[in-house]
Amino acid sequence: MLIERADVIVTSPGRNFVTLKITTDDGVIGYGDGTLNGRELAVAGYLTDHVVPLLTGRDAHAIEDTWQYLYRGAYWRRGPVTMAAIAAVDTALWDIKAKVAGLPLYQLLGGASRERCLVYGHASGTDIPELFDSVRRHLDEGFRAIRIQTGVPGLDSVYGVASSAAASVGGAGSNTRYDYEPARRSALPAEETWDTRAYLRHVPSVFEAVRGEFGDDIALLHDAHHRLTPIQAAKLGKSLEPYDLFWLEDVTPAENQEALRWVRHHTTTPLAIGEVFNSVWDYQHLIREQLIDYVRSPITHAGGITSVRRIMDYAAMYQIKSGMHGPTDVSPVGLAAAVHLGLALHNFGIQEYMVHSEQTREVFGPAYEFAHGGLRPGEEPGLGVHLDEDLAATYPYERAYLPVNRLRDGTVHDW
Ligand code: KDG
Numbered sequence: 001m002l003i004e005r006a007d008v009i010v011t012s013p014g015r016n017f018v019t020l021k022i023t024t025d026d027g028v029i030g031y032g033d034g035t036l037n038g039r040e041l042a043v044a045g046y047l048t049d050h051v052v053p054l055l056t057g058r059d060a061h062a063i064e065d066t067w068q069y070l071y072r073g074a075y076w077r078r079g080p081v082t083m084a085a086i087a088a089v090d091t092a093l094w095d096i097k098a099k100v101a102g103l104p105l106y107q108l109l110g111g112a113s114r115e116r117c118l119v120y121g122h123a124s125g126t127d128i129p130e131l132f133d134s135v136r137r138h139l140d141e142g143f144r145a146i147r148i149q150t151g152v153p154g155l156d157s158v159y160g161v162a163s164s165a166a167a168s169v170g171g172a173g174s175n176t177r178y179d180y181e182p183a184r185r186s187a188l189p190a191e192e193t194w195d196t197r198a199y200l201r202h203v204p205s206v207f208e209a210v211r212g213e214f215g216d217d218i219a220l221l222h223d224a225h226h227r228l229t230p231i232q233a234a235k236l237g238k239s240l241e242p243y244d245l246f247w248l249e250d251v252t253p254a255e256n257q258e259a260l261r262w263v264r265h266h267t268t269t270p271l272a273i274g275e276v277f278n279s280v281w282d283y284q285h286l287i288r289e290q291l292i293d294y295v296r297s298p299i300t301h302a303g304g305i306t307s308v309r310r311i312m313d314y315a316a317m318y319q320i321k322s323g324m325h326g327p328t329d330v331s332p333v334g335l336a337a338a339v340h341l342g343l344a345l346h347n348f349g350i351q352e353y354m355v356h357s358e359q360t361r362e363v364f365g366p367a368y369e370f371a372h373g374g375l376r377p378g379e380e381p382g383l384g385v386h387l388d389e390d391l392a393a394t395y396p397y398e399r400a401y402l403p404v405n406r407l408r409d410g411t412v413h414d415w
Pocket residue numbers: 037182223225275325326327328329352402
């Protein structure tokens with residue numbers, strides 16, 4: 001079975017997505033997600049100009065060989081654009097293989113290791129009462145694990161905190177968004193002011209309040225978005241120990257693996273990192289030296305199912321689990337792939353689940369279902385996504401960016 005053609009589909013049903021559609025000479029269609037938030041057209045161009053012309057005529061079943069051909073063959077290795085493009089090809093080929101086998105993809109990855117993938121939702125509020133409302137809504141919807149982000153006194157807006165209007169409506173099954181949307185449509189990125197000392201003073205009191213109100217049973221998570229130095233991160237981890245977090249995420253800028261050693265030496269709060277990593281090499285020391293507890297790489301940004309499974313097999317030797325990135329900028333195709341792999345992985349930990357907008361779900365038609373705090377991928381052959389191309393074509397690309405952080409003195413700060 002040969003690849004007959006590959007098409008890059010860019011659509012923006014509320015936000016931008018890059019999807020690769022591969023068609024075989026038998027007419028089997030597979031989809032892969034290559035969305036890279038704020039840099040979507042770079043991946044679309046990489047695919048269209050440099051990858052699609054190489055795919056025609058290749059054996060659609062030779063997934064590993066195609067992965068190595070695109071990774072090693074290009075000479076230029078790794079990087080988010082390259083690895084998102086490879087991920088799109090890899091995922092589409094797995095979708096095709098599973099459709100040909102007549103099996104849901106997780107069956108080809110080893111079969112189910114569990115009934116469903118535990119997920120965490122995003123609760124946020126500009127203040128404590130708003131945050132409590134958001135936590136309550138998540139609990140009512142059945143979430144058992146919840147990420148907690150709040151406004152910080154003295155800061156106008158904080159990334160990851162939904163505006164009051166957005167936070168007060170909707171839910172996992174409703175038509176209205178209740179999560180924040182990471183990217184904003186605009187010609188230039190918005191700029192936000194950041195103050196690390198104010199943040200470090202405030203966060204422990206938020207977790208104390210949440211534990212006081214909701215008790216010890218919910219799994220609580222927090223994302224520091226790479227903004228701290230190692231010693232600040234160590235201080236935060238220590239100060240959160242009484243509140244028994246499921247994880248503390250991205251405490252330091254992720255490119256310096258050594259930083260995590262300092263954090264680790266000072267705190268027993270579990271650490272998650274890697275949503276900006278795109279290959280197993282980014283985890284080389286972190287995994288071998290057991291400096292983290294959860295791997296955050298999503299299939300969409302780290303070379304696809306083939307290479308994320310490779311990372312997770314390496315991590316399994318050190319009791320490190322998965323915690324794949326799942327914001328709205330991972331498309332339903334990428335999320336479906338994560339849920340199939342998560343169901344099969346022995347060392348699955350948790351899956352991030354930010355609910356896509358109704359528009360997005362209409363375009364992609366995902367088969368996965370949320371119930372009892374977890375996601376199941378569905379039983380139809382392949383990934384279980386049904387892209388409506390006509391509808392997708394009615395949502396043209398719109399420029400959008402993540403916000404940029406500046407300290408009070410005007411310096412551009414880490415994420
Ligand atoms: O595109 C970047 C966002 O997806 C990211 O900032 C969201 O940190 C994030 C998370 O954990 O979902």
